Amino acid sequence: MRQKNAGNAWQPQYMQERKLKKMPASVQKLQQMAIYLGIVGGAASAVMYYLMQKNFAKSQYFQLAVEKLKVHEMAMDSLGAPPLKIHNIRLTDRHNHVDKERAKLKIPVSGARSAGYLYSFSTRDAILDRWHLEEALLQLKDGTSFVLFNEKEEIEADRAESGDHIFNN
Template identity: 35%
Template sequence: MRITNRHLKKFAVVVTLVYGAEFGALYYVLQKEYTESGCKRRALQKLEACTAAVESLGGPPLKVYSLNLIDKYNRLHQDTAQVKIPVAGSKTNGYLYTSAVKDPYKNRWSLRHAVLKLKEGQVFTLLSPYPAAKAQSQAPEHVKGIDTGHW
């Protein structure tokens, strides 16, 4: 049986379409899992409770965009989560950096820290796991500034 270039091209197109559809479906499922996680919801509630941060963004209302699943900062495991949520208002945009742990008995997420960093460089600490007086001297690197991917 002889296989021509024409048949190989058709086969390559079909395989590309099938894998592209599978990748799209997987991306959608993962995006939905992140969106529905209690971690993201609690972080956004914390942001909305900080009027200074919301006003700096130019809200309400705030726009919350899909997570970049390729970004190395975003990690969602069974009992820990680290999420970088893109948010925007009418004035500016930024990222809400959060980390959380899940209580296996209550099946609920508890935020460990939440920090909003605006495009202009302004930073709002919405939740810090350390008291304010000790935060600068004893906090790990991800609390002192914005975590750049080291957890």
């Protein structure tokens, strides 16, 4: 037997009853599933973010830059360190890029007096499977900059000290 529903379309009675009985339960289950998946997805994202930050902090190219900062007395004094706080890098920042051959990072750092960014550029020696720091620079929020390390300047200084001018242009 067919009955008329509110939309002026004819449907069998069992279909109307089935929709009325099962629809609320399905919607409730879908809502529960959406909430559950949202929580699981959010937790998975947080864990992934934490692990990525941990991997950056352990990496050789990250450690080389931080070591250069720690031994630079004027930069550490300007920050008001120790204690030196190294914060998580912003994964979406365009200054942070790592591939197989190069690592370019913008590491947020702070001390008791000031804060800023430690910029570093490193290259990887494929033969030795090691990272080499090419350049490290500390830029404070007040605009003060410290060149912590520049490999080209170090090489030139070493050549000048040793009297080796053969390779100079």
